[in-house]
Structures are given as C-alpha cells and as structure tokens.
Amino acid sequence: MKEVYSIKSNRKEKAVVETVAQGIFTLCAACAALAVAVICFYMIKNGTPAIFKVGLKEILFTSTWAPAAAEPSYGILWIILTSIIGTTLAVLIGVPIGVLTAVFIAEVAPKKLVAVVQPAVELLAGVPSVIYGLMGAYILNPLMYKLELWLFKDSSTHQFTGGANLISAVLVLAVMILPTVINVSTSSLKAVPLHMRSASLALGASKIQTIFKVTIPAAWSGIITAIVLGVGRAIGEAMAITLVSGSSVNAPLPFNSVRFLTTAIVSEMGYTEGIHRQVLFTIGQVLFVFIMFINVVLTKILKKGAQADA
Amino acid sequence: MHKENSICGRKIRKSDAVLYALIYASAALAVFLILGIILYVFVRGVGQINWTFLTTASSFLKGTVGIAGNIVNTLIIIVITLLIATPVGVGSAIYLNEYAHPGKLVTLIEFTTETLSGIPSIIYGLFGMMFFGKIWGYSILTGALTLTIMVLPLITRNTQEALKAVPASYRQGSLGIGATKWYMIRTVLLPSAMPGIVTGIILAIGRIVGESAALLFTAGSDGKLAKSMAAFFGKIFESGGTLTIELYLRMSNGEYQVAFGIGCVLLIIVLLINASTKFLAQKFDVSAKG
Numbered sequence: 154m155k156e157v158y159s160i161k162s163n164r165k166e167k168a169v170v171e172t173v174a175q176g177i178f179t180l181c182a183a184c185a186a187l188a189v190a191v192i193c194f195y196m197i198k199n200g201t202p203a204i205f206k207v208g209l210k211e212i213l214f215t216s217t218w219a220p221a222a223a224e225p226s227y228g229i230l231w232i233i234l235t236s237i238i239g240t241t242l243a244v245l246i247g248v249p250i251g252v253l254t255a256v257f258i259a260e261v262a263p264k265k266l267v268a269v270v271q272p273a274v275e276l277l278a279g280v281p282s283v284i285y286g287l288m289g290a291y292i293l294n295p296l297m298y299k300l301e302l303w304l305f306k307d308s309s310t311h312q313f314t315g316g317a318n319l320i321s322a323v324l325v326l327a328v329m330i331l332p333t334v335i336n337v338s339t340s341s342l343k344a345v346p347l348h349m350r351s352a353s354l355a356l357g358a359s360k361i362q363t364i365f366k367v368t369i370p371a372a373w374s375g376i377i378t379a380i381v382l383g384v385g386r387a388i389g390e391a392m393a394i395t396l397v398s399g400s401s402v403n404a405p406l407p408f409n410s411v412r413f414l415t416t417a418i419v420s421e422m423g424y425t426e427g428i429h430r431q432v433l434f435t436i437g438q439v440l441f442v443f444i445m446f447i448n449v450v451l452t453k454i455l456k457k458g459a460q461a462d463a
Numbered sequence: 464m465h466k467e468n469s470i471c472g473r474k475i476r477k478s479d480a481v482l483y484a485l486i487y488a489s490a491a492l493a494v495f496l497i498l499g500i501i502l503y504v505f506v507r508g509v510g511q512i513n514w515t516f517l518t519t520a521s522s523f524l525k526g527t528v529g530i531a532g533n534i535v536n537t538l539i540i541i542v543i544t545l546l547i548a549t550p551v552g553v554g555s556a557i558y559l560n561e562y563a564h565p566g567k568l569v570t571l572i573e574f575t576t577e578t579l580s581g582i583p584s585i586i587y588g589l590f591g592m593m594f595f596g597k598i599w600g601y602s603i604l605t606g607a608l609t610l611t612i613m614v615l616p617l618i619t620r621n622t623q624e625a626l627k628a629v630p631a632s633y634r635q636g637s638l639g640i641g642a643t644k645w646y647m648i649r650t651v652l653l654p655s656a657m658p659g660i661v662t663g664i665i666l667a668i669g670r671i672v673g674e675s676a677a678l679l680f681t682a683g684s685d686g687k688l689a690k691s692m693a694a695f696f697g698k699i700f701e702s703g704g705t706l707t708i709e710l711y712l713r714m715s716n717g718e719y720q721v722a723f724g725i726g727c728v729l730l731i732i733v734l735l736i737n738a739s740t741k742f743l744a745q746k747f748d749v750s751a752k753g
Contacts, residue, residue: 171643251493273498281710282675283714288503389584392675448578
C-alpha cells in the first residue's frame with residue numbers, strides 16, 4: 154500500500170481496499186453459519202434414506218439390532234435409551250461432585266489450595282478423551298469384572314462382559330464432565346457480588362447457610378449452564394467409552410454390555426455398507442437432533458441469565 | 464472470608480458439618496482423580512519412551528515400535544488446519560466486533576458459532592467423511608478440513624474476547640489521526656489483540672492434538688513415515704493417523720504398554736499447552752495495562 158499523507162490523494166483506491174476488507178471479513182463470519190447449514194443438510198440428507206427404507210417406527214421403537222442377520226432388523230431403541238440413561242446417570246454423579254468442588258474452589262478453600270486445585274482442574278479439561286478411555290479400559294474394567302464375578306457367581310443366565318458394561322461407561326463419563334461442570338460453576342459462583350454474602354452473614358447465617366441459600370441460588374443460571382454443557386459433553390462422547398462400554402446392543406441395565414449412539418457409530422462405521430451404513434447415519438442424525446435440542450435449550454438459558462443479570 | 468461471623472461462642476450446626484464434609488470430600492475426590500490419572504499414565508508410560516519410540520515408525524521386520532509417523536501426521540494436520548482456520552476465525556471475529564451492527568445477522572452468526580462449539584466430534588467425523596471424504600477419501604487433508612470447522616469457534620471466540628479488551632481509545636486515537644478502518648485494524652487492533660489470538664491458536668492446537676473421533680473416519684490410521692520430500696507432500700492426500708488414533712488402535716489391540724507410552728507423550732503436550740496459555744495470559748494482559 155502506498156503511504157500518502159494527504160486527505161485529497163488516492164481516496165478511490167483506499168475506498169476499494171476498505172470495501173474489499175469489509176467484504177472478506179463478512180465472508181469469514183458467514184463461514185460459521187454456512188458450516189452449520191451444510192452440516193445440517195448433510196446429516197439430514199444421509200440419515201433420511203434409511204428412515205424411508207426401513208421405516209421410522211422400525212428404527213426408533215423396536216429393540217432388535219441385527220443388521221447382519223438373514224432378515225436384518227435395525228431397531229435402535231436400546232441404543233437411544235442407553236445414551237439417555239447413561240448420560241443421565243453420569244450427570245447425576247458428576248454434577249453434585251463438580252458443583253461441590255466448585256463451591257470448594259470459589260468459597261471454602263484457602264487461596265493457597267485454590268492455586269493448586271484450579272490449575273489441576275483446567276489441566277483435566279485438556280486431557281484427550283482417549284486417555285480417559287485408556288484408564289477406563291485398563292483400570293475400571295478389571296475392577297468391574299471382579300465385582301461382576303462376585304455378584305453373579307450363582308447366576309446361570311448372566312452374560313459376563315469382562316467388566317465392559319454400563320456402569321463403567323457411566324463412571325468414565327462422570328469423570329469426563331467434571332472439568333466442564335467445575336470450571337463453569339466456579340466462575341458463576343465467583344461472579345456473585347460480595348455484598349450478597351455479606352448481607353447474609355450479617356443477618357447471622359452461617360457460612361454454609363450463606364453458600365447454599367444465597368450464593369448458589371444467585372449463581373443458579375451459571376450452574377444450569379454447566380449442567381447443560383455437561384450433558385452435551387456426555388451424550389456426544391465417543392472414543393472414551395467405545396472400549397469401556399462393551400460392544401453388544403443390550404438393554405441399558407447396569408451390568409450389561411451396551412452401545413451408546415456414539416459408540417454404535419464408531420464400532421461399525423469402518424466396515425459397513427448399504428442400508429446398514431445408512432442406518433448408522435440415521436443414528437448420527439438422532440444424536441444430532443439431541444445435540445441441537447440441548448444447544449437451543451442452552452441458548453435460551455443463557456439469554457434468560459443475561460436478562461436476569463441486567 | 465472471616466472465620467468468626469458470630470459474636471457468641473461458635474457452635475457448628477450438624478447440617479453445616481455434614482455439608483462441609485461433603486464439600487471437602489468432593490474436592491478431595493476431584494483432585495485425587497486428576498492427580499491419579501496423570502500420575503498413573505506417567506508412571507506406566509514413561510518407561511516406554513525412548514529414542515527409537517520417538518524417532519522411528521513401527522517396524523515389523525526389526526520388531527520395534529515407534530510413533531514418529533504419527534507425530535509427523537499430527538504436525539501436518541495441525542499446520543493445515545491452522546493455516547485455514549486462523550484467518551477465517553480471526554476475520555470472523557473482526558467482522559463481529561468491528562463492522563457488524565447488532566441485528567439478525569450477528570445473532571445468527573453468534574448462534575451458529577455457539578452451535579459449532581457444541582457439536583460433538585463424532586458428528587464432525589461423520590460429516591467430514593460424507594463431505595470432504597467424498598472428494599479426497601481417507602486422507603490427512605480430509606481430516607484437517609474437518610478439524611478446521613471444529614476449531615473455528617475456538618479461534619473466533621478468543622479473538623473476539625481479545626478485541627473487546629482493546630480500549631476504545633486506541634480505535635479513536637487511530638481513526639482520529641486519519642487512519643482508515645482497515646489500516647487501524649491492521650496496525651493497531653491486531654497487534655494489541657495478538658496475545659488473545661495466539662491463545663486461541665494454542666487452544667486449537669490442544670483440541671487438534673486430543674481429537675480422535677473426528678479423525679477416525681476422515682484422516683484414517685496409517686502410521687508410516689514419508690521416505691522422500693515428494694512423498695512427504697503426497698502424504699497430505701493419503702491416510703495418516705495422529706497420536707490419539709494410534710493410542711486408540713493400540714488400546715483396541717490390547718497393547719496397553721504402547722498405549723500408555725503414547726498417552727504419556729500426549730499428556731506432556733497437554734501440559735506444555737496449558738503452561739504456554741497461562742504464560743501468555745499473564746504476560747500480555749491488555750486490559751490490565753489500560
């Protein structure tokens with residue numbers, strides 16, 4: 154670019170550069186919207202054919218998954234239920250621990266301890282999901298297997314899973330959502346103005362009463378956000394639980410080997426073709442619908458929270 | 464906070480004591496899990512790491528195990544992804560923060576950016592396989608393009624935060640002495656926002672290094688090393704597995720020793736990334752400088 158320091162000089166050239174710059178930035182910004190549109194389109198385009206071929210009711214509401222049988226059956230009811238129940242249980246375990254840890258970091262712990270705990274939690278958030286899977290498969294599954302052997306030693310009907318079962322997967326997921334829940338809750342707890350706590354303490358409430366009756370309710374919208382983000386992370390996680398949850402499609406009972414929406418895709422996408430492959434895309438579509446639903450709910454909450462803060 | 468919040472003798476309520484115990488127990492459990500996982504992977508994996516492991520590809524003939532091919536693949540994917548995602552992400556943030564007027568378009572773009580960051584990686588994997596994979600098959604390029612969409616929100620959001628932290632006086636001063644808007648962005652805003660942009664890039668690297676589900680069906684799993692320069696560039700159009708993919712495959716085969724070795728390498732990278740973002744955040748705090 155020419156450096157000319159006159160207000161009369163190349164105004165036209167400058168105007169062109171300005172317009173071009175603005176155009177490029179607008180294009181960049183449009184990329185995100187475009188990407189979402191294309192992803193939506195492709196998920197629908199590839200997931201829908203199987204629905205027409207097999208039938209929506211057959212896929213969603215029957216429970217026999219036998220794509221390789223002579224008379225193939227593509228019911229994914231157990232898979233959907235596994236994802237819902239597994240995620241719910243993981244959230245029920247992970248969220249209380251996460252929120253209480255956040256309370257510890259934001260309210261209770263001395264500064265020196267916070268300086269250790271908080272970076273550790275942030276570090277946990279960056280650990281690749283396969284490492285959680287590795288720990289689950291190497292440590293949790295053998296433990297579960299021992300428990301299984303002990304619990305079902307007299308049972309003749311139980312199918313032994315080697316410890317790869319719903320409980321193992323739920324525990325891995327519960328640990329995986331911890332960092333998200335802790336980080337988001339901590340920052341929302343820290344954002345509660347000091348005077349609210351002071352007022353409560355001045356009225357004679359104990360510190361614990363203040364935390365549970367004043368601070369946590371005040372930070373509630375942030376905590377809900379943390380929970381919803383945790384749900385999103387748990388329902389979308391694939392690699393960490395593929396090996397931990399077992400590999401056969403079963404009813405989501407604690408000691409059954411189960412398949413989640415995500416793991417169903419991972420374990421079969423590599424080699425399938427034809428209708429079987431299209432049904433896998435439909436599974437992806439179901440997962441996508443769940444995620445979009447969670448996203449919309451999240452946005453609603455965030456907006457509400459922003460209004461409440463204002 | 465003050466310990467004595469009562470003027471009379473302190474009596475601890477039972478419910479208080481129970482809740483305190485729960486809080487301490489949760490925090491202890493969380494810390495135990497974190498340290499447990501990290502230490503365990505280190506202890507099990509560190510013995511696996513040696514020069515052959517890091518600098519050669521696995522060889523059946525010699526019977527050695529090496530992850531150099533996977534390291535190179537990971538680096539190539541990082542470079543390609545960032546080459547595309549950084550300009551687009553930064554440009555998007557500049558538009559949102561400097562040009563756009565609040566309205567439907569901005570709401571739409573911000574909503575879609577949020578949505579992108581909420582989509583799980585397995586969906587990206589499926590999409591990448593159907594969209595980019597149709598053209599380039601299982602290849603490093605397919606993987607990198609898929610990841611580009613995935614890390615886009617990360618870079619956009621960090622840049623946006625950084626731009627918001629640049630004081631308005633910088634803009635006014637620059638425009639006031641006659642700079643055009645683009646000139647102001649180029650010479651004043653971007654340099655001031657650089658730490659935020661770099662933080663976004665580092666976080667994106669972290670995400671790419673840790674990613675597995677989005678790569679399994681896009682970039683594939685090959686772990687060989689390129690033998691010549693031509694082969695190296697040709698590799699972009701061939702299948703290539705990153706460290707995480709290799710870890711996953713080893714784990715599926717029950718080769719836990721190797722898996723822990725790779726896990727250890729990954730954890731070291733994560734630690735480095737964490738440390739460098741911390742360092743950047745402290746060193747270049749624009750808002751603190753005023």
